[in-house]
Amino acid sequence: MEFSVKKFDLLQELSLSQGVVERKTTIPILGNILCEAAGNQVTLTATDLELSIRTSCEAKVKKEGSGTIPAKKLLELVRLLPEGEIRFKLLENHWVQILADRKTYKMVGMSKDNFPAIPAFPHPLVTIPAKILSSLIAKTAFAISNEESRYTLNGALLLLKPDTITMVATDGHRLAMAEIDHKFAGLTREVRPLVPKKALTEIQRLASEAGEDGQIEFALDDSHLFFRVGERLLISRMLTGQFPNYEAVLPRDNNKHVVIERNELNDAVKRVAQLADQRSHAVKLSVTQEGVEISASSPEYGEAKETLEKEYKGEPLAIGFNADYMLDFLAAAAEGPISLELKDEQSAGQMRPLAEEAYRYRYIIMPMRI
Amino acid sequence: MSFSEFLGNPRIVAALRGMLAGERVPHAMLFTGPRGVGKFTLARMFAQAANCERFRDDFCGECDTCRRIGLLADTRPLIAQGLAQRGERPDAATVERIPLLLETHPDVWAVVPDPVRSKDPVARPALRVGQLRAVQRAAYFKPQGRRRIFILDGAETMRWDFANIFLKILEEPPESATLILIAPNPFQLLPTIRSRCLQFSFTPLATADVEEILRARTEMEPAERKLAAQLSEGSPGAAMDLDLEAAVKLRRDALTVLERSVELRGVSALFASTSALAKSQEIAFENVLEVFYSLLTDVLDLSCIPSRKVLRNPGLRKELETLSKKVDVIWVSKAVNGFDALHARLRRNINRSLGLDAVAISLARPAPNTGSSNLR
Numbered sequence: 001m002e003f004s005v006k007k008f009d010l011l012q013e014l015s016l017s018q019g020v021v022e023r024k025t026t027i028p029i030l031g032n033i034l035c036e037a038a039g040n041q042v043t044l045t046a047t048d049l050e051l052s053i054r055t056s057c058e059a060k061v062k063k064e065g066s067g068t069i070p071a072k073k074l075l076e077l078v079r080l081l082p083e084g085e086i087r088f089k090l091l092e093n094h095w096v097q098i099l100a101d102r103k104t105y106k107m108v109g110m111s112k113d114n115f116p117a118i119p120a121f122p123h124p125l126v127t128i129p130a131k132i133l134s135s136l137i138a139k140t141a142f143a144i145s146n147e148e149s150r151y152t153l154n155g156a157l158l159l160l161k162p163d164t165i166t167m168v169a170t171d172g173h174r175l176a177m178a179e180i181d182h183k184f185a186g187l188t189r190e191v192r193p194l195v196p197k198k199a200l201t202e203i204q205r206l207a208s209e210a211g212e213d214g215q216i217e218f219a220l221d222d223s224h225l226f227f228r229v230g231e232r233l234l235i236s237r238m239l240t241g242q243f244p245n246y247e248a249v250l251p252r253d254n255n256k257h258v259v260i261e262r263n264e265l266n267d268a269v270k271r272v273a274q275l276a277d278q279r280s281h282a283v284k285l286s287v288t289q290e291g292v293e294i295s296a297s298s299p300e301y302g303e304a305k306e307t308l309e310k311e312y313k314g315e316p317l318a319i320g321f322n323a324d325y326m327l328d329f330l331a332a333a334a335e336g337p338i339s340l341e342l343k344d345e346q347s348a349g350q351m352r353p354l355a356e357e358a359y360r361y362r363y364i365i366m367p368m369r370i
Numbered sequence: 371m372s373f374s375e376f377l378g379n380p381r382i383v384a385a386l387r388g389m390l391a392g393e394r395v396p397h398a399m400l401f402t403g404p405r406g407v408g409k410f411t412l413a414r415m416f417a418q419a420a421n422c423e424r425f426r427d428d429f430c431g432e433c434d435t436c437r438r439i440g441l442l443a444d445t446r447p448l449i450a451q452g453l454a455q456r457g458e459r460p461d462a463a464t465v466e467r468i469p470l471l472l473e474t475h476p477d478v479w480a481v482v483p484d485p486v487r488s489k490d491p492v493a494r495p496a497l498r499v500g501q502l503r504a505v506q507r508a509a510y511f512k513p514q515g516r517r518r519i520f521i522l523d524g525a526e527t528m529r530w531d532f533a534n535i536f537l538k539i540l541e542e543p544p545e546s547a548t549l550i551l552i553a554p555n556p557f558q559l560l561p562t563i564r565s566r567c568l569q570f571s572f573t574p575l576a577t578a579d580v581e582e583i584l585r586a587r588t589e590m591e592p593a594e595r596k597l598a599a600q601l602s603e604g605s606p607g608a609a610m611d612l613d614l615e616a617a618v619k620l621r622r623d624a625l626t627v628l629e630r631s632v633e634l635r636g637v638s639a640l641f642a643s644t645s646a647l648a649k650s651q652e653i654a655f656e657n658v659l660e661v662f663y664s665l666l667t668d669v670l671d672l673s674c675i676p677s678r679k680v681l682r683n684p685g686l687r688k689e690l691e692t693l694s695k696k697v698d699v700i701w702v703s704k705a706v707n708g709f710d711a712l713h714a715r716l717r718r719n720i721n722r723s724l725g726l727d728a729v730a731i732s733l734a735r736p737a738p739n740t741g742s743s744n745l746r
Contacts, residue, residue, distance in 0.1 A: 024468045026452030049476050050511055116476045117434070119514070148503060149538045151510035196511075223512035237511040240544045 001065030001090035003037040007083050009057040014075045016209070016232065017046035019202050020053045021071040029114045033074060035088065036066040045118055046071055051198050052118050052235040068109045069096050077105060121226050121233055122219050125191065126160060126184045130214035130229065134207035136167040139178040139361055141200045142328045145171035152241035155194040162187050168246050174325045175246060179360040193225055194243055199236035203227055206234055251350050251364060254341035256314040258287055262338050262353065266330040268306045272296045273323035275304040282368045286318040287342065319345050320370035329363040371431025373419065376412055377583055378575035385570070386416050391427040395420065395517065396568045397543030402556045403572025406607025410523055413550040414442050417478045417519035435515060441474040445482060448472045453486070460486060466500035477513045481505060483524040496527040499535065506539050509547040518547040525551035526558035533560050540566040574604025584609055600684060603664065618685065623647055624661045625689055627730055632696055634734035644730055648723035655722050662709055669694045670702045705733050
């Protein structure tokens with residue numbers, strides 16, 4: 001293997017793979033990046049066994065071949081090198097020589113035979129605009145569970161139907177769901193894979209690199225999900241198990257509506273939460289004819305009370321929510337009015353932003369006893 | 371390569387192959403049996419067969435999948451690599467954050483007790499909670515091939531509170547993964563774990579089989595092979611690791627202790643030999659006790675059937691015969707009880723040398739005085 005590549009190109013691709021390369025591992029090969037030089041490009045592959053990324057950049061290939069290089073050290077070195085050409089050459093015993101101008105470095109690689117096999121991209125199933133996918137992830141990913149024992153909640157459900165695309169995430173206490181109309185040419189059935197959390201983060205990075213009208217090609221086989229943007233391919237292992245039947249928990253008859261500006265509600269909840277109980281983060285929302293009173297109290301710190309004057313015609317109601325859960329949603333929701341929809345003290349509350357209507361965005365929180 | 375190369379325990383091999391052929395693979399299995407009889411080897415072979423590209427209920431050993439999984443056959447270099455990757459002298463948090471996992475194929479993990487010593491010098495290699503969490507997390511990803519296999523060697527070393535983490539995965543198993551727990555004795559595991567696994571008890575191999583394996587895998591002389599096979603008590607793994615000279619000496623030393631304790635001659639010499647046995651750095655005290663059990667079995671056999679041909683320690687026949695004439699069944703049972711009690715107390719970390727002294731003295735015959743010291 002021998003090739004030369006521009007620093008700028010290489011650095012860009014290498015930084016993309018950093019999110020995937022496993023730093024914390026006792027399996028040495030996973031800290032390495034696989035470089036394959038062929039034709040007029042070099043392909044870089046990184047994997048942590050759950051997630052793999054394959055990117056490539058233009059290169060002058062003198063001799064085709066492949067080798068592995070420690071990913072983290074390579075990135076740090078390339079970052080420090082001045083702009084210009086960098087030459088790579090595979091030496092004996094898996095060493096890789098790196099030449100830039102009159103600077104010479106040699107890195108200890110590992111045999112490429114140890115590098116895990118990465119599945120090839122199958123026939124693309126659909127093309128999703130990067131902006132839509134990225135936006136769906138931003139609206140839902142925060143609700144994914146971090147509890148490892150609830151494995152089917154460790155990812156978001158991506159539901160593709162011939163004319164809609166939906167993403168749902170839940171941790172059992174709250175559920176975020178966003179849906180948008182999008183006609184998929186050639187999709188006749190419903191596809192509903194579970195996408196692991198780490199993959200979602202990387203998809204967002206790829207999407208942001210893809211720019212305004214970037215398109216993500218999506219495909220799946222029995223055990224992998226594939227997301228391709230141009231030459232960059234992200235491969236995630238699929239999670240097993242059934243995502244809970246989320247449709248059953250979507251509230252149907254929450255008929256007590258009150259509309260609040262996002263920023264107003266966000267600021268008020270944030271302030272009140274300062275004095276909320278440190279363990280439960282509970283705040284109480286009392287909705288009456290006068291408006292919405294947000295209050296919290298904790299035995300150690302004291303109590304807080306704010307009243308937002310809003311129009312409300314229904315029966316008075318008081319309900320408790322976890323302030324953190326509310327703030328997560330308010331940070332993700334578009335600016336503008338938010339509709340808070342309740343039924344009674346014991347039933348789940350729903351929040352819906354009224355702006356940005358294209359995304360049918362709903363957020364459901366289970367109430368707390370207060 | 372195929373299952374036919376696995377010697378011994380044919381019923382277990384047949385059962386495993388049957389599962390693969392019928393595609394009814396359980397989510398968790400527990401392999402138990404003496405050290406070195408091939409539990410890990412068979413688990414590795416099962417992983418190969420479950421994913422082999424050519425066969426369904428056997429493995430070729432040549433396809434890429436088999437070859438990669440086959441690298442697990444020798445775990446020592448993999449462990450060394452993994453530890454080096456984690457860096458010298460990691461602290462306890464690092465050990466949990468960067469769990470030691472052996473992985474040569476994305477679908478098959480071997481998890482072995484982490485040999486890193488923490489500050490506590492008596493700490494033995496143990497499965498860490500970080501390793502268990504990593505397995506639990508990985509198990510819910512779909513396999514690249516047909517089945518994910520997690521081999522947990524030394525399952526008895528996991529702490530009981532950590533073992534509880536595992537219950538979740540054993541109760542709600544992912545359909546595409548199999549956990550294989552390996553432990554010498556099923557009763558060292560929590561009953562909750564034990565009851566959720568399909569158990570296979572491995573038995574020791576016939577001496578001829580052990581010799582056969584030694585012939586294929588080592589360069590021992592025929593006489594050495596024979597001796598090693600006898601001393602290993604049906605465990606080829608133990609036979610291969612055996613230091614013959616040390617093993618023979620250990621047996622002789624242990625026998626000397628028994629002989630002296632019967633007559634209670636030269637108590638100071640007796641105590642010198644017991645303390646040498648108890649304080650030896652090379653040989654684990656559990657192994658010393660096993661040697662005593664093996665000698666006592668022979669003594670029992672000879673005291674009942676003086677003409678008995680097959681012995682566990684044929685090299686010491688003469689000495690054993692002499693000893694067996696001096697003692698009877700009651701003495702042997704007393705001795706076994708004494709060693710059992712000592713073994714049980716090891717868990718509480720008693721003084722090994724004193725414990726062995728106490729057992730040795732209690733075996734004096736005829737008893738010097740009835741109220742003589744015993745273990746208490």
